[in-house]
Amino acid sequence: MKSIKNLLVLFAFAMAFSMQAQTDAVSKHFSDYxxxxxxxxxxxSPKMMxxxxxVDDTTDKDVMEALKDLSGLRILTTEQTPTKFxxxxxxxxxxxxxxxxxxxxxxDGENVNFFVRSNGDKTEELVLLVEGEEFVxxxxxxxxxxxxxxxxxxxxxxxxxxxLEELKNQ
Amino acid sequence: xxxNQIKGLVEKYFEGExxxxxxxxxxxxxxxxxxxKELTIYTSIFNTFKAxxxxxxxxxxxxxxxxxxxDDVMGSFFEGETSVEDEQILKGYFNGKExxxxxxxxxxxxxxxxxxxxxxxxxxxxxxxxxxxxxSLLEDYFEGNTSLEDEKTLNExxxxxxxxxxxxxxxxxxxxxxxxxxxxxxxxxxKKLEARLxxxxxxxxxxxxxxxTKVRRMTxxxxxAAAMIALAIGGFWLLDLPNSNSxxxxxxxxxxxxxWSKYEPKDPETxxxxxxxALALVSRKMKEGEEQTLKGxxxxxxxxxxxxxx
Numbered sequence: 001m002k003s004i005k006n007l008l009v010l011f012a013f014a015m016a017f018s019m020q021a022q023t024d025a026v027s028k029h030f031s032d033y034x035x036x037x038x039x040x041x042x043x044x045s046p047k048m049m050x051x052x053x054x055v056d057d058t059t060d061k062d063v064m065e066a067l068k069d070l071s072g073l074r075i076l077t078t079e080q081t082p083t084k085f086x087x088x089x090x091x092x093x094x095x096x097x098x099x100x101x102x103x104x105x106x107x108d109g110e111n112v113n114f115f116v117r118s119n120g121d122k123t124e125e126l127v128l129l130v131e132g133e134e135f136v137x138x139x140x141x142x143x144x145x146x147x148x149x150x151x152x153x154x155x156x157x158x159x160x161x162x163x164l165e166e167l168k169n170q
Numbered sequence: 171x172x173x174n175q176i177k178g179l180v181e182k183y184f185e186g187e188x189x190x191x192x193x194x195x196x197x198x199x200x201x202x203x204x205x206x207k208e209l210t211i212y213t214s215i216f217n218t219f220k221a222x223x224x225x226x227x228x229x230x231x232x233x234x235x236x237x238x239x240x241d242d243v244m245g246s247f248f249e250g251e252t253s254v255e256d257e258q259i260l261k262g263y264f265n266g267k268e269x270x271x272x273x274x275x276x277x278x279x280x281x282x283x284x285x286x287x288x289x290x291x292x293x294x295x296x297x298x299x300x301x302x303x304x305x306s307l308l309e310d311y312f313e314g315n316t317s318l319e320d321e322k323t324l325n326e327x328x329x330x331x332x333x334x335x336x337x338x339x340x341x342x343x344x345x346x347x348x349x350x351x352x353x354x355x356x357x358x359x360x361k362k363l364e365a366r367l368x369x370x371x372x373x374x375x376x377x378x379x380x381x382x383t384k385v386r387r388m389t390x391x392x393x394x395a396a397a398m399i400a401l402a403i404g405g406f407w408l409l410d411l412p413n414s415n416s417x418x419x420x421x422x423x424x425x426x427x428x429x430w431s432k433y434e435p436k437d438p439e440t441x442x443x444x445x446x447x448a449l450a451l452v453s454r455k456m457k458e459g460e461e462q463t464l465k466g467x468x469x470x471x472x473x474x475x476x477x478x479x480x
Contacts, residue, residue, distance in 0.1 A: 005398040011405070027428055034428045042448075043433040044441050051438040052445060066449060073448055074430070104459045112455045128452050138448055150460065153453035 025115070025127050026074045026139045029092045033137070038080045044073040062152055070142040079134045086111065086131030098127060101146075108132075116146075173206045180212055236263070237270045244276065300327075301334040308340065 026034065033039050044052075049070055078085065093115050094100065101114035110132035117125035123144040130136040179196050182188045188196070199205065200216035240263050246252045247260060263269065264280035307324050310316045316324070327333065328344035356362070388396075435441040 002394075005394065005401075008398060008405075009401050022428070022430075027430075031428050034430075034433075041433040042435070042444050043430040044445055045430070045434060048434060048438065048441045049445075052442045055438050055442050063446065063449065067442075067445060070445070073445055075444070075448055102456070102459045104455065104462065106458075112459070114456065114459075126452065128455060130451075130455065136451070138452060140448070140452065146456070149449065150453050150456040152449055153457040 024072065024074060024125055024139045024141050025093060025096065025098055025117070026076060026137065029096060030076065030089070030137065033076050033085070036078075039076045039078045042073070042075040044070075046071045049073075062148065066145075066148055066152055069144060070140055072139075072141040074139040076137040077134055082131050082133070082135035085135040085137075086129060089129050089135075089137055093127065093129070098125070101126075116144075173209070176206065176209060180209065236268075237273070240270070240273060244273075300332075301337070304334070304337060308337070 022028065034041055049067065049072070052067055053064065090113060093113070098115040098117050101116045102112075103114075104110075104112040106112075110130065112131075113127075113129040115127040115129070116123050117127075123146060124141065126140045126144050126146070126149070128136065128138040128140075130138075176196070176199055179188060179192050183193060183196060197216050200209075200213050205213055240260065243252060243256050243260055246256060252260070260280050264273075264277050269277060304324065304327050307316060307320050310320065311324060325344055325348055328337075328341050329348065333341060435444060
């Protein structure tokens, strides 16, 4: 009787701590954006990520490698009042537990921000904010290797941009 | 005595110039029987004087004198300057029967002082004093500061019949204590106790709940079981067991109330495409940043070279 009780207690606590609330920045701070109809929202769950890994693809190894490390992906984008949302997002993220990684301000009026959430050496979350013709908020969760990610640029560049367009038109 | 002599004396008398001896002579003359015709009219005067003078001097004289003295003492009394003896005099006077008319109004003052005050002092005074004592004892009693003797005093007081109005509510209390203290164990108490102890145990039939309100004790076993159940329920309630994707409004997941499953692509191929796009964006932007940085460094390097710093 007692051992069952103990087991139950442990079980309960373990579950409680392992399956906590969504830890990503979007869920935490931008739930109202998600609900907002102005935004296009995309979500890739860990399950989906697993399934992707099994998809037969011609893209390079690096990409697939990078995908393996991801547990989740969330994208929010809108063409309406990008500046306003950008400013709000910046405020929220700078005051959150996320660290600012990089800020780029281009002369063509585009602003880009990178935020990370680290746990020791590991980067657990990467958040990208873009303000330009549209507002983009992107959150990647997993075991992220920033160097690897940046290297992907070449491989994905052209195709990636195209796909992003497709995304918006959906 | 001769007529002319007497006449002369009478005239003198009425002029107020007669001596006592002369007056005495006149009295004697008029007390006798041989009074001249012309002088008979004065007879009553000198006779009255003789008779009344003696009486007045012995009866009213004293009373009048007394009255004057009383006036004087009373004056002092109302000024608060009388000695005890003076007051005694006044008491004596007012308790007597020969009180002057003008003094009769004052009688109550002095009769009250003598008659009524003393009895009050003797009966009520003692009681009042007693009551005050009891008040003080009661106070101590309710604070738990009474000695056994004090309590005995209180008991006696309450068992008597001279209880003050404001103490009467406590009477039943002390009567109860008295009663209880008189309870004595029966002589065969020990026997009875033994017999009862040796009786076989009889378990009472479970009675109707309405008859008795029992206090149900929470045994440790019950506590353990309750805790278990509570934890189990709590755990399940607090968690989001089925799917981490479908985030419902659970307390632990309170931060996000987003149901992300809505936004998932239907198939892995789409998912892959989207992920690739995302990665592309991220990496491109990162690259841009790096390039700018590198540009900057190159410029600095060039500038340094130009200046001569290596």
